[in-house]
Amino acid sequence: MSTFGQYFRVTTYGESHGRSVGCIVDGVPPGLQLTEADVQPQMTRRRPGQSALTTPRDEKDRVAIESGTENGITLGSPIALRVLNEDQRPKDYGGGGKNIDAFPRPSHADWTYLEKYGVKSSSGGGRSSARETIGRVAASAVAEKYLRVAHGVEIVAFTSSVGSEFLFPPTRQYPTAANNPAFLELIDTITRDKVDEFLPVRCPDKAVCKKMEEVIAEYRDKQDSIGGVVTCVIRNCPSGLGEPCFDKLEATLAHAMLSIPATKGFEIGSGFGGCEMPGSVHNDPFVKAPTVTPAEAHGAGASETRASRRPRLTTKTNNSGGIQGGITNGAHIYFNVGFKPPATIGQAQQTTGYDETEGTLEAKGRHDPCVIPRAVPIVEAMAALVVMDALMAQSARQSARSLLPMGEMTIPVGESHSKLMNGSQ
Template sequence: MSTFGQYFRVSTYGESHGKSVGCIVDNCPPGLQLTEDDIQPQMTRRRPGQSALTTPRNEKDKVEIQSGTEFGVTLGTPIGLRVLNEDQRPHDYGGGGKNIDAFPRPSHADWTYLEKYGVKASSGGGRSSARETIGRVAAGAIAEKYLRVAYGVEIVAFTSSVGSEFLFPPSREHPTASTNPAFLDLIDKVTRTQVDEFLPVRCPDATVCKRMEQVIADFRDRHDSIGGVVTCVIRHCPSGLGEPCFDKLEATLAHAMLSLPATKGFEIGSGFGGCEVPGSIHNDAFVKAPATAAPLGRSKPKLTTKTNNSGGIQGGITNGAHIYFNVAFKPPATIGQMQDTVGYDGEAGVLEAKGRHDPCVIPRAVPIVEAMAALVVMDAVLAQSARQTARSLLPVLPMTIPVSQSEKGVGAANGHQ
């Protein structure tokens, strides 16, 4: 399916070498100030051609709002977003001896798309191309603006590994980054501006970033590719989000992230490294929340946790702490080396891919991960807002907690703009 979300619904469209790509956003709350200027920064961070370490495809990725706003304000009606493809080169996928389209590219989606649909896009991978993520990023920017204005939510992602180079390598003392004070300090303070100071890799450490850059350059020069991991933190997320049992928030985050092209793994909080930590250390003890001002658009929580190995989610529901997770991306499938393969006709052959491709997707994946995180939280916010508003109309019973005015949803939150 090309639609994500149940309340904040996003349907993407377009192929890599088609006329345009984009999306339709349903159920964006009305009354949000929104122009292309709110969306374009994330589009620019995602676009190709940012450095010598990315594909040289020359696309401006200029977004156009086609519907759903008037005078820079959302109407509550479907928002149409379009980005024109200006630098298509479908001829890179055919011609010259035996047609490249006669071979399924190793580890790409050519063969599986043909098996599923009986036909496939002849160039660029069609919908399996990373260009499909443009619609996600555009929609995510809208979700993110609402979350920031209404709740003060901050979403920041960064490169945490490339190949065997790690920002926080696992150790005997810290098999998981969730117990590493340096990591916890980073996710508490890091900003997108700081991350983008470390272009082209987007790893917020000068020394490690240089090593990662060299790794990518080495694989590029060998006409090869390499994978890595993007880490993302969501700060100031409201508590109470998530729909047990099958739509727990970490489950919808995993769904969102693993729907991205080239993803191969997802872990949240302590992740796989947490398996090596005893429960006496791993358990997040509850403590009284500090006497600070109430979070934007929310009532002040009474409790918080001393540690955060849970990654901000317990029982599938957010607890108000930072949500943080890792997304693993494989090496890009299309490489410039000659590869032995078999054609669609079953005859053996050699494939030497042409075209323009990233040697590592990690730097450009950073804003895409942020976008999908925003879509997940936005969908959960609208679900919980509907529930809280409906509950607020009922009389308060002895066994229930009354819904405060600030928890009733959009109307109260807007008072904090």
């Protein structure tokens, strides 16, 4: 389906070389200040043509709000966001390359779309193109504005590997970055502005970034491609989010991330490296949360009720990645998303055509040799949509609970049951 979310619902539309791409966002809280200026920054970070290491397709990706606001204020009705495709070249896919219209491109979605629908887009991969993610990024800017204003939530992603070049390579001492003090310090302080100081790769380390840039350039020059990993951290996320059992927050995050084109892996917290650790080391002991001053509690434009939402406990370590039992515990949520090498490359490939005849495909078109740098804002986008949807679900639950005699009290279940049985408040 083309719709994501249950409470904050996003429906994307459009093909790679159609007239436009965009989305409809339903469930946006009314009264939020919102203009194109709130949405455009992330669109610009995602757009093609940012450097010699990305596709040369020249799209400005200017977003227009078509509905759902008046005088820069959301009305609570569906918001339509549209981006025109200004640099279409469908001819690149219809005879523009050698036999490109006779062969399904290896590892692309040409064949599977044809098997599923009996018809496929004739150019650019249609809905399977990464250009579909424009709608996701546009919608997420709306979600992020609310999350930032109401809760001070911060979501930052960065490139952590390209090919065999790692920002934090696993070692015997630190089989997972979750135990690496340098990594923990980074995710505590990293900002999007800081990440973008390391363009075009977006790896926040000058020396490693340079090596990654050289790797991507090497594969680009060979008309080949390479994959890598994006790491993302969510800070100041309210505790209590997530819907056990089947919609645990890490499960919805995994769903969201693996719905991004070219993704092949997801791990949260200690991830696979944590499998090498004993429970006595991996467990996250609870400690009393540090006292939060009013200025800190209400900073970053957060609402006046933010201080009351601060958890009383936190964890000494964070191998869990901010989620336990599928529910957020107030600690940083961090995870990795693995992306495969882009499927479309310039090298001639031996394959089999739609008519079952073997032959050579020489693809033509404008494609990224590595999607990682431009995937960074897309990972941030899907994280925002997950948190926003979970927050609205929890807000509905808390609102219903507040009307009961127990109100907002939080006490152990045994004591709560006893008091209810005795009619006590």
